[in-house]
Amino acid sequence: MSEKWTVTFQVFRKKGGEAAHYDDFKIEVDPNEYVLDGVERVWAFHDRTVVFRHACHHSTCGACGMRVNGVEKLTCITPIRDVTSNGGVVKVEPLRNFPVVSDLAVDMGKFYTQMDDVGHNSVNSDFKEAIQSEFRPAGPESDKQEFMRLSDCIECGLCISACPVSASSPDYLGPAVLAGAQQHGIHGDEHLLRLVDCEDGVWRCHSAFECTAVCPSFVDPGWRIMDLRKQVVGERIKRLFGGSSNKNEAEVAK
Protein backbone atom coordinates (compact mmCIF):
# COMPACT_ATOMS: atom_id res chain seq x y z
CA MET A 1 0.00 0.00 0.00
CA SER A 2 1.40 3.37 -0.97
CA GLU A 3 2.24 6.07 1.55
CA LYS A 4 -0.32 8.88 1.96
CA TRP A 5 0.36 12.52 2.80
CA THR A 6 -2.08 15.35 3.35
CA VAL A 7 -0.77 18.41 1.55
CA THR A 8 -2.19 21.88 0.96
CA PHE A 9 -1.90 23.05 -2.63
CA GLN A 10 -1.82 26.84 -2.59
CA VAL A 11 -2.74 27.74 -6.16
CA PHE A 12 -2.24 31.15 -7.79
CA ARG A 13 -5.51 32.39 -9.29
CA LYS A 14 -6.07 35.21 -11.73
CA LYS A 15 -8.81 35.55 -14.32
CA GLY A 16 -8.85 38.45 -16.76
CA GLY A 17 -8.58 41.79 -15.02
CA GLU A 18 -9.25 40.35 -11.55
CA ALA A 19 -6.76 40.87 -8.74
CA ALA A 20 -4.49 37.89 -8.18
CA HIS A 21 -5.07 35.70 -5.12
CA TYR A 22 -4.32 32.20 -3.85
CA ASP A 23 -6.79 29.35 -3.28
CA ASP A 24 -5.95 26.57 -0.83
CA PHE A 25 -6.85 22.94 -1.58
CA LYS A 26 -6.12 20.29 1.02
CA ILE A 27 -5.65 16.98 -0.78
CA GLU A 28 -4.36 13.50 -0.07
CA VAL A 29 -1.39 12.48 -2.21
CA ASP A 30 1.21 9.78 -2.56
CA PRO A 31 4.48 11.70 -1.90
CA ASN A 32 6.07 9.92 -4.85
CA GLU A 33 3.50 11.44 -7.18
CA TYR A 34 4.49 14.55 -9.09
CA VAL A 35 3.37 18.12 -8.47
CA LEU A 36 1.49 18.08 -11.78
CA ASP A 37 -0.52 15.07 -10.51
CA GLY A 38 -1.51 17.17 -7.50
CA VAL A 39 -2.57 20.11 -9.68
CA GLU A 40 -4.61 17.75 -11.86
CA ARG A 41 -6.26 16.30 -8.75
CA VAL A 42 -7.17 19.83 -7.62
CA TRP A 43 -8.71 20.43 -11.05
CA ALA A 44 -10.49 17.05 -11.21
CA PHE A 45 -11.97 16.88 -7.71
CA HIS A 46 -12.03 20.42 -6.33
CA ASP A 47 -12.19 23.17 -8.91
CA ARG A 48 -12.70 22.67 -12.63
CA THR A 49 -11.94 26.35 -13.30
CA VAL A 50 -8.22 26.03 -12.47
CA VAL A 51 -6.32 26.69 -15.72
CA PHE A 52 -2.88 25.17 -16.31
CA ARG A 53 -0.78 23.85 -19.20
CA HIS A 54 0.38 20.25 -19.57
CA ALA A 55 0.71 17.58 -22.21
CA CYS A 56 3.27 14.78 -22.24
CA HIS A 57 3.82 14.05 -18.52
CA HIS A 58 7.43 12.96 -19.19
CA SER A 59 9.48 16.17 -19.52
CA THR A 60 9.48 16.31 -23.30
CA CYS A 61 6.90 18.95 -24.19
CA GLY A 62 7.95 21.61 -21.66
CA ALA A 63 4.35 22.73 -21.15
CA CYS A 64 3.99 22.25 -17.40
CA GLY A 65 6.65 24.68 -16.17
CA MET A 66 5.52 26.50 -13.02
CA ARG A 67 7.02 27.99 -9.88
CA VAL A 68 6.74 25.49 -7.05
CA ASN A 69 7.41 26.99 -3.61
CA GLY A 70 9.22 29.85 -5.35
CA VAL A 71 11.45 27.79 -7.64
CA GLU A 72 10.94 27.14 -11.35
CA LYS A 73 10.16 23.44 -11.86
CA LEU A 74 8.92 21.15 -14.57
CA THR A 75 6.00 19.90 -12.51
CA CYS A 76 5.65 16.55 -14.33
CA ILE A 77 9.04 15.40 -13.02
CA THR A 78 9.04 17.11 -9.62
CA PRO A 79 8.04 14.63 -6.91
CA ILE A 80 5.86 16.11 -4.16
CA ARG A 81 8.28 14.53 -1.66
CA ASP A 82 11.06 16.84 -2.95
CA VAL A 83 9.19 20.09 -2.33
CA THR A 84 7.22 19.60 0.89
CA SER A 85 6.55 17.25 3.80
CA ASN A 86 3.45 15.56 5.20
CA GLY A 87 1.07 18.33 6.30
CA GLY A 88 3.07 20.89 4.34
CA VAL A 89 2.25 23.40 1.63
CA VAL A 90 2.93 23.28 -2.11
CA LYS A 91 2.65 26.82 -3.44
CA VAL A 92 2.08 26.72 -7.19
CA GLU A 93 2.48 29.90 -9.26
CA PRO A 94 2.80 30.68 -12.97
CA LEU A 95 6.20 31.36 -14.54
CA ARG A 96 7.51 34.89 -14.10
CA ASN A 97 8.36 37.21 -16.99
CA PHE A 98 5.53 35.93 -19.19
CA PRO A 99 2.03 37.44 -19.35
CA VAL A 100 -0.44 35.39 -17.32
CA VAL A 101 -3.29 34.15 -19.49
CA SER A 102 -5.26 32.60 -16.65
CA ASP A 103 -4.23 31.12 -13.28
CA LEU A 104 -1.13 29.00 -13.94
CA ALA A 105 -1.11 29.33 -17.72
CA VAL A 106 1.19 31.92 -19.32
CA ASP A 107 1.42 33.23 -22.88
CA MET A 108 4.63 31.91 -24.44
CA GLY A 109 3.84 33.05 -27.98
CA LYS A 110 6.53 35.75 -28.17
CA PHE A 111 9.11 33.31 -26.78
CA TYR A 112 8.30 30.62 -29.36
CA THR A 113 8.54 33.19 -32.16
CA GLN A 114 11.95 34.29 -30.89
CA MET A 115 13.12 30.66 -30.76
CA ASP A 116 12.12 30.29 -34.41
CA ASP A 117 13.82 33.59 -35.20
CA VAL A 118 17.23 32.39 -33.95
CA GLY A 119 16.87 29.17 -35.90
CA HIS A 120 16.50 26.82 -32.98
CA ASN A 121 15.82 23.34 -34.30
CA SER A 122 14.26 20.47 -32.41
CA VAL A 123 16.89 18.20 -33.99
CA ASN A 124 20.55 19.18 -33.97
CA SER A 125 23.89 17.80 -35.03
CA ASP A 126 26.16 17.67 -32.02
CA PHE A 127 29.94 17.90 -32.04
CA LYS A 128 32.30 16.65 -29.39
CA GLU A 129 33.95 20.07 -29.11
CA ALA A 130 30.56 21.66 -28.50
CA ILE A 131 30.02 19.48 -25.46
CA GLN A 132 32.18 21.27 -22.96
CA SER A 133 29.69 22.19 -20.30
CA GLU A 134 29.68 20.65 -16.85
CA PHE A 135 26.97 18.30 -18.09
CA ARG A 136 29.04 16.83 -20.92
CA PRO A 137 28.57 13.10 -21.35
CA ALA A 138 31.17 10.76 -19.95
CA GLY A 139 32.62 7.89 -21.97
CA PRO A 140 35.31 7.11 -24.51
CA GLU A 141 36.18 9.61 -27.26
CA SER A 142 34.75 7.25 -29.86
CA ASP A 143 31.31 7.82 -28.33
CA LYS A 144 31.58 11.57 -28.81
CA GLN A 145 31.60 11.70 -32.59
CA GLU A 146 29.18 13.89 -34.48
CA PHE A 147 25.64 12.63 -34.29
CA MET A 148 22.08 13.80 -34.80
CA ARG A 149 19.95 14.11 -31.74
CA LEU A 150 16.88 15.78 -30.32
CA SER A 151 17.68 19.19 -28.91
CA ASP A 152 17.98 19.26 -25.15
CA CYS A 153 15.97 22.49 -24.94
CA ILE A 154 12.30 21.68 -24.52
CA GLU A 155 11.30 25.37 -24.61
CA CYS A 156 9.74 25.23 -21.15
CA GLY A 157 10.70 28.83 -20.32
CA LEU A 158 11.93 28.04 -16.78
CA CYS A 159 15.24 29.82 -17.46
CA ILE A 160 13.49 33.00 -18.58
CA SER A 161 11.32 32.95 -15.46
CA ALA A 162 14.36 32.55 -13.20
CA CYS A 163 16.51 35.18 -14.95
CA PRO A 164 16.67 38.47 -13.00
CA VAL A 165 17.65 40.37 -16.14
CA SER A 166 14.59 39.10 -18.02
CA ALA A 167 12.56 40.41 -15.07
CA SER A 168 13.83 43.96 -15.40
CA SER A 169 14.44 44.13 -19.17
CA PRO A 170 11.33 42.95 -21.05
CA ASP A 171 13.10 43.23 -24.41
CA TYR A 172 16.03 41.02 -23.39
CA LEU A 173 16.06 37.90 -25.59
CA GLY A 174 16.62 35.70 -22.54
CA PRO A 175 18.63 32.55 -21.82
CA ALA A 176 16.68 29.98 -23.88
CA VAL A 177 16.66 32.13 -27.01
CA LEU A 178 20.37 32.92 -26.74
CA ALA A 179 21.13 29.24 -26.07
CA GLY A 180 19.10 28.42 -29.20
CA ALA A 181 21.20 30.90 -31.17
CA GLN A 182 24.41 29.33 -29.84
CA GLN A 183 23.24 25.87 -30.85
CA HIS A 184 22.37 27.13 -34.33
CA GLY A 185 25.74 28.88 -34.56
CA ILE A 186 26.34 32.27 -36.16
CA HIS A 187 28.48 30.99 -39.07
CA GLY A 188 28.24 34.33 -40.88
CA ASP A 189 24.47 34.59 -40.52
CA GLU A 190 23.92 38.36 -40.67
CA HIS A 191 20.36 38.22 -39.35
CA LEU A 192 21.34 36.13 -36.34
CA LEU A 193 24.41 38.26 -35.65
CA ARG A 194 22.32 41.45 -35.61
CA LEU A 195 19.73 39.79 -33.40
CA VAL A 196 22.15 38.66 -30.69
CA ASP A 197 24.90 41.31 -30.91
CA CYS A 198 22.87 44.19 -29.54
CA GLU A 199 21.77 45.88 -26.34
CA ASP A 200 19.08 43.32 -25.59
CA GLY A 201 21.06 40.37 -26.88
CA VAL A 202 24.04 38.43 -25.68
CA TRP A 203 25.68 41.35 -23.83
CA ARG A 204 22.69 41.95 -21.55
CA CYS A 205 23.37 38.81 -19.48
CA HIS A 206 24.78 39.63 -16.02
CA SER A 207 26.00 36.16 -15.10
CA ALA A 208 23.50 35.21 -12.39
CA PHE A 209 23.56 31.64 -13.82
CA GLU A 210 20.06 31.00 -12.46
CA CYS A 211 19.09 29.76 -15.94
CA THR A 212 21.54 26.89 -15.63
CA ALA A 213 20.42 26.19 -12.07
CA VAL A 214 16.74 25.67 -12.99
CA CYS A 215 17.08 24.09 -16.46
CA PRO A 216 15.45 20.63 -16.31
CA SER A 217 17.18 19.44 -19.51
CA PHE A 218 20.82 20.29 -18.71
CA VAL A 219 21.02 22.72 -21.63
CA ASP A 220 23.29 24.91 -19.49
CA PRO A 221 22.14 28.22 -21.03
CA GLY A 222 24.71 30.14 -18.93
CA TRP A 223 27.59 28.36 -20.64
CA ARG A 224 25.93 28.70 -24.05
CA ILE A 225 25.48 32.49 -23.66
CA MET A 226 29.18 32.87 -22.85
CA ASP A 227 30.08 30.66 -25.82
CA LEU A 228 27.83 32.78 -28.05
CA ARG A 229 29.78 35.85 -26.94
CA LYS A 230 32.95 34.17 -28.19
CA GLN A 231 31.21 33.43 -31.49
CA VAL A 232 30.08 37.07 -31.81
CA VAL A 233 33.54 38.47 -31.02
CA GLY A 234 35.16 35.99 -33.43
CA GLU A 235 32.73 37.00 -36.18
CA ARG A 236 33.32 40.71 -35.58
CA ILE A 237 37.12 40.27 -35.65
CA LYS A 238 36.83 38.24 -38.86
CA ARG A 239 34.84 41.04 -40.47
CA LEU A 240 37.24 43.70 -39.16
CA PHE A 241 39.99 42.05 -41.18
CA GLY A 242 37.85 41.76 -44.27
CA GLY A 243 36.75 38.17 -43.77
CA SER A 244 33.89 37.37 -46.11
CA SER A 245 31.64 35.51 -43.77
CA ASN A 246 28.20 36.75 -44.63
CA LYS A 247 26.26 33.56 -45.23
CA ASN A 248 23.15 35.38 -46.40
CA GLU A 249 25.07 37.31 -49.09
CA ALA A 250 26.87 34.14 -50.19
CA GLU A 251 23.55 32.34 -50.51
CA VAL A 252 22.12 35.20 -52.56
CA ALA A 253 25.21 35.16 -54.84
CA LYS A 254 24.63 31.45 -55.58
Place this chain on the structure above:
Amino acid sequence: MNEKQSLMTRIIVWFDPRWRSISFWGFIVNRITGLGLTLYLFMHLTMLGNLARGQEAYDGFIHFAHNPIFLVGEVLVVSAGIIHALNGIRIGLNSFGIGLRYQKVLYIGLTALAGIICLYFAYRMFTA
Protein backbone atom coordinates in the same frame (compact mmCIF):
# COMPACT_ATOMS: atom_id res chain seq x y z
CA MET B 1 7.47 39.95 -21.65
CA ASN B 2 6.24 41.49 -18.42
CA GLU B 3 5.28 44.99 -19.47
CA LYS B 4 2.41 45.14 -17.01
CA GLN B 5 4.60 44.80 -13.89
CA SER B 6 5.88 47.98 -12.30
CA LEU B 7 9.59 48.75 -12.54
CA MET B 8 9.90 48.41 -8.75
CA THR B 9 8.34 44.92 -8.78
CA ARG B 10 10.74 43.88 -11.52
CA ILE B 11 13.83 45.29 -9.80
CA ILE B 12 12.95 43.70 -6.43
CA VAL B 13 13.64 40.36 -8.14
CA TRP B 14 17.32 41.40 -8.34
CA PHE B 15 17.58 41.47 -4.57
CA ASP B 16 15.47 38.47 -3.62
CA PRO B 17 17.84 35.62 -2.69
CA ARG B 18 15.14 33.19 -1.57
CA TRP B 19 15.41 29.74 -3.17
CA ARG B 20 18.19 30.89 -5.45
CA SER B 21 21.60 29.34 -6.19
CA ILE B 22 24.96 30.59 -4.93
CA SER B 23 25.71 32.18 -8.31
CA PHE B 24 22.63 34.35 -7.85
CA TRP B 25 24.00 35.48 -4.50
CA GLY B 26 27.04 36.69 -6.42
CA PHE B 27 24.72 38.63 -8.72
CA ILE B 28 22.99 40.27 -5.73
CA VAL B 29 26.26 41.11 -3.98
CA ASN B 30 27.59 42.80 -7.11
CA ARG B 31 24.42 44.89 -7.43
CA ILE B 32 24.51 45.99 -3.78
CA THR B 33 28.24 46.80 -3.77
CA GLY B 34 27.93 48.55 -7.16
CA LEU B 35 25.10 50.76 -5.94
CA GLY B 36 26.95 51.39 -2.67
CA LEU B 37 30.12 52.45 -4.49
CA THR B 38 28.14 54.76 -6.79
CA LEU B 39 26.49 56.38 -3.76
CA TYR B 40 29.91 56.76 -2.14
CA LEU B 41 31.27 58.44 -5.27
CA PHE B 42 28.55 61.10 -5.06
CA MET B 43 29.18 61.61 -1.34
CA HIS B 44 32.93 61.78 -1.95
CA LEU B 45 32.59 64.42 -4.67
CA THR B 46 30.17 66.42 -2.48
CA MET B 47 32.63 66.35 0.40
CA LEU B 48 35.50 67.36 -1.88
CA GLY B 49 33.33 70.30 -2.88
CA ASN B 50 34.09 71.65 0.60
CA LEU B 51 37.57 72.50 -0.70
CA ALA B 52 35.99 75.22 -2.80
CA ARG B 53 34.39 76.72 0.31
CA GLY B 54 37.74 77.52 1.90
CA GLN B 55 40.13 76.06 4.45
CA GLU B 56 37.86 76.44 7.47
CA ALA B 57 35.01 74.53 5.92
CA TYR B 58 37.35 71.77 4.79
CA ASP B 59 39.10 71.51 8.18
CA GLY B 60 35.71 71.43 9.85
CA PHE B 61 34.65 68.50 7.72
CA ILE B 62 37.94 66.62 8.32
CA HIS B 63 37.41 67.06 12.07
CA PHE B 64 33.84 65.79 11.71
CA ALA B 65 35.10 62.81 9.64
CA HIS B 66 37.14 61.52 12.58
CA ASN B 67 33.89 60.29 14.07
CA PRO B 68 34.05 56.44 14.47
CA ILE B 69 30.91 56.10 12.33
CA PHE B 70 32.93 57.45 9.40
CA LEU B 71 35.61 54.86 10.09
CA VAL B 72 32.99 52.08 9.85
CA GLY B 73 31.78 53.71 6.64
CA GLU B 74 35.31 53.71 5.22
CA VAL B 75 35.70 50.00 6.06
CA LEU B 76 32.40 49.33 4.26
CA VAL B 77 33.56 51.29 1.19
CA VAL B 78 36.89 49.45 1.03
CA SER B 79 35.08 46.11 1.52
CA ALA B 80 32.56 46.91 -1.21
CA GLY B 81 35.40 47.83 -3.56
CA ILE B 82 37.30 44.60 -2.88
CA ILE B 83 34.24 42.35 -3.13
CA HIS B 84 32.99 44.08 -6.30
CA ALA B 85 36.43 43.93 -7.93
CA LEU B 86 37.10 40.26 -7.19
CA ASN B 87 33.58 39.18 -8.19
CA GLY B 88 33.99 41.34 -11.29
CA ILE B 89 37.15 39.42 -12.23
CA ARG B 90 35.18 36.16 -12.02
CA ILE B 91 32.38 37.56 -14.19
CA GLY B 92 34.89 39.02 -16.67
CA LEU B 93 36.66 35.66 -17.03
CA ASN B 94 33.37 33.76 -17.28
CA SER B 95 32.07 36.19 -19.89
CA PHE B 96 34.57 34.81 -22.36
CA GLY B 97 34.23 31.20 -21.32
CA ILE B 98 37.22 31.09 -18.97
CA GLY B 99 36.66 29.02 -15.83
CA LEU B 100 32.95 28.66 -16.53
CA ARG B 101 32.78 25.10 -15.25
CA TYR B 102 34.32 26.29 -11.99
CA GLN B 103 32.37 29.54 -11.60
CA LYS B 104 30.71 28.47 -8.35
CA VAL B 105 34.04 27.38 -6.82
CA LEU B 106 35.60 30.60 -8.14
CA TYR B 107 32.86 32.64 -6.49
CA ILE B 108 33.29 30.91 -3.13
CA GLY B 109 37.10 31.17 -3.33
CA LEU B 110 37.15 34.83 -4.34
CA THR B 111 34.52 35.72 -1.71
CA ALA B 112 36.65 34.03 0.95
CA LEU B 113 39.71 35.93 -0.31
CA ALA B 114 37.71 39.18 -0.25
CA GLY B 115 36.66 38.41 3.34
CA ILE B 116 40.28 37.93 4.43
CA ILE B 117 41.42 41.15 2.74
CA CYS B 118 38.48 43.10 4.24
CA LEU B 119 39.27 41.82 7.73
CA TYR B 120 42.93 42.83 7.28
CA PHE B 121 41.92 46.33 6.16
CA ALA B 122 39.46 46.66 9.03
CA TYR B 123 42.16 45.60 11.53
CA ARG B 124 44.67 48.09 10.08
CA MET B 125 42.15 50.94 10.02
CA PHE B 126 40.94 50.45 13.58
CA THR B 127 44.44 49.94 15.04
CA ALA B 128 46.25 52.67 13.10
